[in-house]
Amino acid sequence: xxxESVIPDVLAGGANIAASQAASPPMDxxxxxxxxxxxxxxxxxxxxxxxxxxxxxxxLMQESFVRFLCAPHPxxxxxxxxxxxxxxxxxxxxxxxxxxxxxPRPPSIEETPExxxxxxxxxxxxxxxxxxxxxxxxxxxxxxxxxxLAHAEGYSHREIAEVTGLGSxxxxxxxxxxxxxxxxxxxxxxxxxxx
Amino acid sequence: MMLLTCPxxxxxxxxxxxxxxxxxxxxxxxxxxxxxxxxxxxxxxxRAFQSARAEAAGAxxxxxxxxxxxxxxxxxxxxxxxxxxRPILGAQIFALATNLLLAVAFVVWQARHGxxxxxxxxxxxxxxxxxxxxxxxxxxxGSGLSSVLTPMVMIPALATLALLGGVVVYLASEKQ
Numbered sequence: 001x002x003x004e005s006v007i008p009d010v011l012a013g014g015a016n017i018a019a020s021q022a023a024s025p026p027m028d029x030x031x032x033x034x035x036x037x038x039x040x041x042x043x044x045x046x047x048x049x050x051x052x053x054x055x056x057x058x059x060l061m062q063e064s065f066v067r068f069l070c071a072p073h074p075x076x077x078x079x080x081x082x083x084x085x086x087x088x089x090x091x092x093x094x095x096x097x098x099x100x101x102x103x104p105r106p107p108s109i110e111e112t113p114e115x116x117x118x119x120x121x122x123x124x125x126x127x128x129x130x131x132x133x134x135x136x137x138x139x140x141x142x143x144x145x146x147x148x149l150a151h152a153e154g155y156s157h158r159e160i161a162e163v164t165g166l167g168s169x170x171x172x173x174x175x176x177x178x179x180x181x182x183x184x185x186x187x188x189x190x191x192x193x194x195x
Numbered sequence: 196m197m198l199l200t201c202p203x204x205x206x207x208x209x210x211x212x213x214x215x216x217x218x219x220x221x222x223x224x225x226x227x228x229x230x231x232x233x234x235x236x237x238x239x240x241x242r243a244f245q246s247a248r249a250e251a252a253g254a255x256x257x258x259x260x261x262x263x264x265x266x267x268x269x270x271x272x273x274x275x276x277x278x279x280x281r282p283i284l285g286a287q288i289f290a291l292a293t294n295l296l297l298a299v300a301f302v303v304w305q306a307r308h309g310x311x312x313x314x315x316x317x318x319x320x321x322x323x324x325x326x327x328x329x330x331x332x333x334x335x336x337g338s339g340l341s342s343v344l345t346p347m348v349m350i351p352a353l354a355t356l357a358l359l360g361g362v363v364v365y366l367a368s369e370k371q
Protein backbone atom coordinates (compact mmCIF):
# COMPACT_ATOMS: atom_id res chain seq x y z
CA UNK A 1 0.00 0.00 0.00
CA UNK A 2 1.52 3.37 -0.95
CA UNK A 3 2.02 5.72 1.99
CA GLU A 4 0.19 8.50 0.16
CA SER A 5 -3.07 6.55 0.47
CA VAL A 6 -2.64 6.20 4.25
CA ILE A 7 -2.58 9.95 4.89
CA PRO A 8 -4.18 11.47 1.79
CA ASP A 9 -5.27 14.79 3.32
CA VAL A 10 -1.78 15.69 4.47
CA LEU A 11 -0.56 15.72 0.88
CA ALA A 12 -0.45 18.89 -1.13
CA GLY A 13 -3.85 20.52 -1.30
CA GLY A 14 -5.43 18.16 1.18
CA ALA A 15 -5.69 20.83 3.81
CA ASN A 16 -7.23 23.25 1.36
CA ILE A 17 -9.80 20.69 0.23
CA ALA A 18 -10.80 19.97 3.81
CA ALA A 19 -10.98 23.68 4.57
CA SER A 20 -13.16 24.42 1.58
CA GLN A 21 -15.47 21.50 2.44
CA ALA A 22 -15.86 22.78 5.99
CA ALA A 23 -16.41 26.29 4.66
CA SER A 24 -19.55 25.43 2.72
CA PRO A 25 -22.28 27.71 4.15
CA PRO A 26 -25.96 26.72 4.66
CA MET A 27 -27.06 28.77 1.62
CA ASP A 28 -25.37 30.30 -1.38
CA UNK A 29 -24.45 33.95 -1.71
CA UNK A 30 -27.61 35.03 -3.57
CA UNK A 31 -29.92 33.10 -1.27
CA UNK A 32 -28.19 34.65 1.72
CA UNK A 33 -28.56 38.15 0.27
CA UNK A 34 -32.31 37.59 -0.11
CA UNK A 35 -32.63 36.08 3.36
CA UNK A 36 -30.66 38.99 4.81
CA UNK A 37 -32.85 41.59 3.10
CA UNK A 38 -35.99 39.95 4.48
CA UNK A 39 -34.73 39.28 8.02
CA UNK A 40 -32.20 41.96 8.95
CA UNK A 41 -34.64 44.73 9.79
CA UNK A 42 -36.86 42.65 12.03
CA UNK A 43 -33.82 41.16 13.77
CA UNK A 44 -32.38 44.62 14.35
CA UNK A 45 -35.71 45.82 15.72
CA UNK A 46 -35.80 42.88 18.13
CA UNK A 47 -32.24 43.47 19.33
CA UNK A 48 -32.60 47.24 19.56
CA UNK A 49 -35.86 47.19 21.48
CA UNK A 50 -34.96 44.41 23.87
CA UNK A 51 -31.46 45.72 24.60
CA UNK A 52 -32.35 49.41 24.40
CA UNK A 53 -29.05 50.06 22.63
CA UNK A 54 -29.00 50.63 18.84
CA UNK A 55 -25.20 50.37 18.59
CA UNK A 56 -25.26 47.04 20.39
CA UNK A 57 -28.08 45.93 18.10
CA UNK A 58 -25.90 46.72 15.06
CA UNK A 59 -23.03 44.62 16.42
CA LEU A 60 -25.16 41.70 17.55
CA MET A 61 -27.11 41.62 14.30
CA GLN A 62 -23.92 41.28 12.26
CA GLU A 63 -22.54 38.69 14.64
CA SER A 64 -25.81 36.74 14.49
CA PHE A 65 -25.69 36.49 10.70
CA VAL A 66 -22.00 35.49 10.72
CA ARG A 67 -22.67 32.79 13.30
CA PHE A 68 -25.69 31.64 11.34
CA LEU A 69 -23.48 31.14 8.28
CA CYS A 70 -20.75 29.44 10.35
CA ALA A 71 -23.09 27.18 12.32
CA PRO A 72 -22.15 23.49 12.07
CA HIS A 73 -25.73 22.28 11.55
CA PRO A 74 -27.97 25.18 10.53
CA UNK A 75 -31.45 24.51 9.18
CA UNK A 76 -31.49 24.17 5.43
CA UNK A 77 -33.48 26.82 3.62
CA UNK A 78 -34.58 24.31 1.00
CA UNK A 79 -35.51 21.48 3.35
CA UNK A 80 -36.90 23.33 6.36
CA UNK A 81 -37.85 26.68 4.86
CA UNK A 82 -37.07 30.28 5.63
CA UNK A 83 -39.24 30.36 8.75
CA UNK A 84 -36.98 27.77 10.41
CA UNK A 85 -33.89 29.69 9.32
CA UNK A 86 -35.31 32.89 10.78
CA UNK A 87 -36.17 31.18 14.04
CA UNK A 88 -32.62 29.82 14.21
CA UNK A 89 -31.27 33.30 13.58
CA UNK A 90 -33.39 34.75 16.39
CA UNK A 91 -32.15 31.98 18.64
CA UNK A 92 -28.54 32.93 17.93
CA UNK A 93 -29.34 36.59 18.57
CA UNK A 94 -31.11 35.72 21.83
CA UNK A 95 -28.07 33.76 23.02
CA UNK A 96 -25.77 36.64 22.08
CA UNK A 97 -27.95 39.06 24.03
CA UNK A 98 -27.91 36.74 27.03
CA UNK A 99 -24.11 36.48 26.83
CA UNK A 100 -23.93 40.25 26.69
CA UNK A 101 -26.10 40.63 29.78
CA UNK A 102 -24.08 38.02 31.65
CA UNK A 103 -20.82 39.89 31.21
CA PRO A 104 -19.38 41.38 34.42
CA ARG A 105 -20.48 44.93 33.81
CA PRO A 106 -23.18 45.16 31.17
CA PRO A 107 -24.19 48.67 30.17
CA SER A 108 -27.50 49.47 31.80
CA ILE A 109 -30.45 50.81 29.87
CA GLU A 110 -29.88 54.18 31.56
CA GLU A 111 -26.72 54.52 29.45
CA THR A 112 -28.76 54.37 26.24
CA PRO A 113 -28.59 57.56 24.19
CA GLU A 114 -31.51 59.84 24.92
CA UNK A 115 -32.45 60.28 21.26
CA UNK A 116 -33.17 56.55 21.01
CA UNK A 117 -36.18 57.01 23.26
CA UNK A 118 -37.11 60.40 21.86
CA UNK A 119 -37.59 59.70 18.18
CA UNK A 120 -39.76 62.30 16.58
CA UNK A 121 -42.47 61.11 14.26
CA UNK A 122 -45.48 63.23 14.93
CA UNK A 123 -47.72 60.27 14.12
CA UNK A 124 -49.80 57.69 15.94
CA UNK A 125 -46.70 55.48 15.75
CA UNK A 126 -44.64 58.03 17.61
CA UNK A 127 -47.40 58.37 20.21
CA UNK A 128 -47.42 54.65 20.84
CA UNK A 129 -43.64 54.65 21.09
CA UNK A 130 -43.81 57.35 23.73
CA UNK A 131 -45.87 54.98 25.85
CA UNK A 132 -44.21 51.67 24.96
CA UNK A 133 -40.57 52.61 25.39
CA UNK A 134 -40.85 53.89 28.96
CA UNK A 135 -42.91 50.81 29.76
CA UNK A 136 -40.26 48.57 28.23
CA UNK A 137 -37.62 50.22 30.36
CA UNK A 138 -39.42 48.97 33.44
CA UNK A 139 -39.51 45.38 32.21
CA UNK A 140 -36.91 42.70 32.87
CA UNK A 141 -34.80 41.89 29.76
CA UNK A 142 -36.24 38.38 29.61
CA UNK A 143 -39.77 39.80 29.69
CA UNK A 144 -38.91 42.23 26.88
CA UNK A 145 -37.64 39.35 24.78
CA UNK A 146 -40.71 37.24 25.37
CA UNK A 147 -43.11 40.09 24.69
CA UNK A 148 -41.30 41.10 21.52
CA LEU A 149 -41.19 37.59 20.14
CA ALA A 150 -44.87 37.01 20.94
CA HIS A 151 -46.42 40.33 20.00
CA ALA A 152 -44.03 41.92 17.48
CA GLU A 153 -42.84 38.78 15.71
CA GLY A 154 -46.02 36.78 16.30
CA TYR A 155 -44.28 33.60 17.45
CA SER A 156 -46.23 30.86 19.19
CA HIS A 157 -45.30 29.62 22.69
CA ARG A 158 -43.56 26.61 21.20
CA GLU A 159 -41.52 28.77 18.82
CA ILE A 160 -40.58 31.17 21.63
CA ALA A 161 -39.49 28.19 23.72
CA GLU A 162 -37.28 27.07 20.85
CA VAL A 163 -35.75 30.53 20.45
CA THR A 164 -35.16 31.26 24.12
CA GLY A 165 -34.37 27.76 25.36
CA LEU A 166 -37.13 27.90 27.97
CA GLY A 167 -39.82 25.29 28.45
CA SER A 168 -43.09 25.84 26.63
CA UNK A 169 -45.07 25.88 29.89
CA UNK A 170 -42.66 28.40 31.41
CA UNK A 171 -43.01 30.63 28.36
CA UNK A 172 -46.78 30.56 28.73
CA UNK A 173 -46.65 31.60 32.37
CA UNK A 174 -43.87 34.19 32.00
CA UNK A 175 -45.54 35.70 28.97
CA UNK A 176 -48.88 35.91 30.74
CA UNK A 177 -47.29 37.78 33.65
CA UNK A 178 -45.25 40.03 31.38
CA UNK A 179 -48.28 40.91 29.27
CA UNK A 180 -50.31 41.78 32.34
CA UNK A 181 -47.48 43.94 33.65
CA UNK A 182 -46.89 45.87 30.45
CA UNK A 183 -50.61 46.28 29.83
CA UNK A 184 -50.86 47.91 33.24
CA UNK A 185 -47.91 50.17 32.47
CA UNK A 186 -49.34 51.10 29.06
CA UNK A 187 -52.73 51.75 30.63
CA UNK A 188 -51.12 54.02 33.23
CA UNK A 189 -49.26 55.80 30.46
CA UNK A 190 -52.45 56.35 28.49
CA UNK A 191 -54.28 57.69 31.52
CA UNK A 192 -51.33 59.98 32.29
CA UNK A 193 -51.45 61.41 28.78
CA UNK A 194 -55.18 62.01 28.98
CA UNK A 195 -54.85 64.01 32.24
CA MET B 196 -51.49 33.41 39.39
CA MET B 197 -54.34 31.95 37.35
CA LEU B 198 -53.78 31.82 33.61
CA LEU B 199 -57.09 33.29 32.52
CA THR B 200 -57.26 33.32 28.75
CA CYS B 201 -60.14 33.98 26.42
CA PRO B 202 -60.99 31.70 23.48
CA UNK B 203 -61.33 34.79 21.25
CA UNK B 204 -57.74 35.94 21.81
CA UNK B 205 -56.52 34.33 18.61
CA UNK B 206 -59.14 36.18 16.59
CA UNK B 207 -58.22 39.51 18.18
CA UNK B 208 -54.50 38.90 17.68
CA UNK B 209 -54.93 38.11 13.99
CA UNK B 210 -56.94 41.29 13.44
CA UNK B 211 -54.34 43.43 15.20
CA UNK B 212 -51.46 41.82 13.30
CA UNK B 213 -53.24 42.43 10.00
CA UNK B 214 -53.79 46.07 10.98
CA UNK B 215 -57.58 45.67 10.96
CA UNK B 216 -58.12 46.48 14.61
CA UNK B 217 -60.34 48.29 15.59
CA UNK B 218 -61.71 49.91 12.43
CA UNK B 219 -62.26 46.79 10.33
CA UNK B 220 -63.60 44.42 12.96
CA UNK B 221 -67.16 43.43 13.77
CA UNK B 222 -68.92 45.62 16.38
CA UNK B 223 -69.76 42.49 18.31
CA UNK B 224 -66.08 41.65 18.73
CA UNK B 225 -65.31 45.20 19.76
CA UNK B 226 -67.99 44.97 22.45
CA UNK B 227 -66.48 41.68 23.61
CA UNK B 228 -63.02 43.21 23.87
CA UNK B 229 -64.37 46.14 25.85
CA UNK B 230 -65.72 43.71 28.44
CA UNK B 231 -62.91 41.10 28.37
CA UNK B 232 -59.75 42.00 30.28
CA UNK B 233 -57.62 39.37 28.58
CA UNK B 234 -58.59 40.42 25.04
CA UNK B 235 -58.28 44.13 25.88
CA UNK B 236 -54.75 43.60 27.20
CA UNK B 237 -53.86 41.53 24.17
CA UNK B 238 -55.14 44.18 21.75
CA UNK B 239 -53.36 46.99 23.60
CA UNK B 240 -50.02 45.18 23.88
CA UNK B 241 -50.01 43.69 20.38
CA ARG B 242 -50.87 47.03 18.80
CA ALA B 243 -48.09 48.77 20.69
CA PHE B 244 -45.52 46.13 19.74
CA GLN B 245 -46.59 45.98 16.10
CA SER B 246 -46.23 49.71 15.91
CA ALA B 247 -42.82 49.60 17.63
CA ARG B 248 -41.69 46.90 15.25
CA ALA B 249 -42.65 48.93 12.18
CA GLU B 250 -40.93 52.01 13.57
CA ALA B 251 -37.75 50.18 14.58
CA ALA B 252 -37.53 48.26 11.31
CA GLY B 253 -37.76 51.58 9.47
CA ALA B 254 -34.90 52.96 11.56
CA UNK B 255 -32.66 49.97 10.89
CA UNK B 256 -29.68 50.35 8.61
CA UNK B 257 -28.66 46.77 7.89
CA UNK B 258 -25.69 47.37 5.57
CA UNK B 259 -24.37 45.06 2.91
CA UNK B 260 -24.83 41.28 3.12
CA UNK B 261 -21.63 40.81 1.09
CA UNK B 262 -19.42 41.92 3.96
CA UNK B 263 -21.07 39.47 6.33
CA UNK B 264 -20.79 36.71 3.74
CA UNK B 265 -17.07 37.40 3.41
CA UNK B 266 -16.58 37.55 7.20
CA UNK B 267 -18.38 34.23 7.61
CA UNK B 268 -16.31 32.60 4.87
CA UNK B 269 -13.14 33.81 6.53
CA UNK B 270 -14.27 32.63 9.92
CA UNK B 271 -15.26 29.18 8.64
CA UNK B 272 -12.00 28.82 6.81
CA UNK B 273 -9.94 29.78 9.86
CA UNK B 274 -11.90 27.36 12.01
CA UNK B 275 -11.34 24.56 9.49
CA UNK B 276 -7.62 25.26 9.24
CA UNK B 277 -7.37 25.33 13.01
CA UNK B 278 -9.09 21.94 13.17
CA UNK B 279 -6.66 20.55 10.61
CA UNK B 280 -3.65 22.09 12.34
CA ARG B 281 -4.51 20.68 15.76
CA PRO B 282 -3.00 17.18 15.21
CA ILE B 283 0.10 18.75 13.62
CA LEU B 284 0.57 20.95 16.65
CA GLY B 285 0.22 17.86 18.84
CA ALA B 286 2.89 16.08 16.82
CA GLN B 287 5.19 19.08 17.10
CA ILE B 288 4.78 19.21 20.87
CA PHE B 289 5.45 15.45 21.06
CA ALA B 290 8.60 15.82 18.95
CA LEU B 291 9.84 18.71 21.09
CA ALA B 292 9.22 16.76 24.28
CA THR B 293 11.04 13.73 22.89
CA ASN B 294 14.02 15.85 21.88
CA LEU B 295 14.16 17.49 25.28
CA LEU B 296 14.05 14.10 26.97
CA LEU B 297 16.86 12.83 24.76
CA ALA B 298 18.92 15.94 25.47
CA VAL B 299 18.43 15.54 29.21
CA ALA B 300 19.31 11.84 28.99
CA PHE B 301 22.44 12.70 27.02
CA VAL B 302 23.55 15.32 29.54
CA VAL B 303 22.98 12.91 32.43
CA TRP B 304 24.90 10.19 30.63
CA GLN B 305 27.77 12.56 29.91
CA ALA B 306 27.86 13.75 33.49
CA ARG B 307 28.24 10.16 34.68
CA HIS B 308 31.01 9.29 32.22
CA GLY B 309 32.92 12.56 32.43
CA UNK B 310 33.33 15.02 29.58
CA UNK B 311 35.58 12.77 27.53
CA UNK B 312 34.26 14.10 24.27
CA UNK B 313 35.89 17.49 24.92
CA UNK B 314 39.29 15.82 24.82
CA UNK B 315 38.24 14.09 21.64
CA UNK B 316 37.15 17.42 20.15
CA UNK B 317 40.51 18.95 21.01
CA UNK B 318 42.28 16.10 19.26
CA UNK B 319 39.99 16.18 16.25
CA UNK B 320 42.05 18.64 14.16
CA UNK B 321 45.11 16.49 14.55
CA UNK B 322 43.35 13.39 13.26
CA UNK B 323 43.84 12.20 9.72
CA UNK B 324 40.18 12.76 8.83
CA UNK B 325 40.21 16.53 9.36
CA UNK B 326 43.37 18.43 8.54
CA UNK B 327 42.04 21.76 9.70
CA UNK B 328 45.52 23.07 10.28
CA UNK B 329 45.88 23.27 6.54
CA UNK B 330 43.12 25.92 6.42
CA UNK B 331 45.52 28.57 7.66
CA UNK B 332 49.29 29.04 7.39
CA UNK B 333 51.16 27.02 9.95
CA UNK B 334 53.41 29.95 10.82
CA UNK B 335 50.40 32.23 11.59
CA UNK B 336 49.73 30.69 14.97
CA GLY B 337 51.89 28.61 17.12
CA SER B 338 50.89 24.98 17.54
CA GLY B 339 49.66 25.63 21.10
CA LEU B 340 47.39 28.50 20.01
CA SER B 341 46.06 26.47 17.10
CA SER B 342 44.89 23.64 19.35
CA VAL B 343 42.93 26.14 21.46
CA LEU B 344 41.44 28.07 18.54
CA THR B 345 40.26 25.06 16.54
CA PRO B 346 37.42 24.08 18.93
CA MET B 347 36.51 27.78 19.20
CA VAL B 348 36.09 27.87 15.42
CA MET B 349 34.44 24.49 15.14
CA ILE B 350 31.69 25.05 17.72
CA PRO B 351 30.37 28.37 16.30
CA ALA B 352 30.60 26.94 12.78
CA LEU B 353 28.51 23.93 13.72
CA ALA B 354 26.06 26.14 15.62
CA THR B 355 25.70 28.45 12.61
CA LEU B 356 25.09 25.47 10.35
CA ALA B 357 22.39 24.13 12.71
CA LEU B 358 20.76 27.56 12.92
CA LEU B 359 20.75 28.03 9.15
CA GLY B 360 19.37 24.53 8.69
CA GLY B 361 16.54 25.34 11.09
CA VAL B 362 15.74 28.59 9.26
CA VAL B 363 15.68 26.78 5.91
CA VAL B 364 13.32 24.11 7.25
CA TYR B 365 11.08 26.77 8.78
CA LEU B 366 10.94 28.81 5.57
CA ALA B 367 10.20 25.72 3.53
CA SER B 368 7.35 24.65 5.80
CA GLU B 369 5.93 28.20 5.85
CA LYS B 370 5.99 28.31 2.05
CA GLN B 371 4.06 25.04 1.89
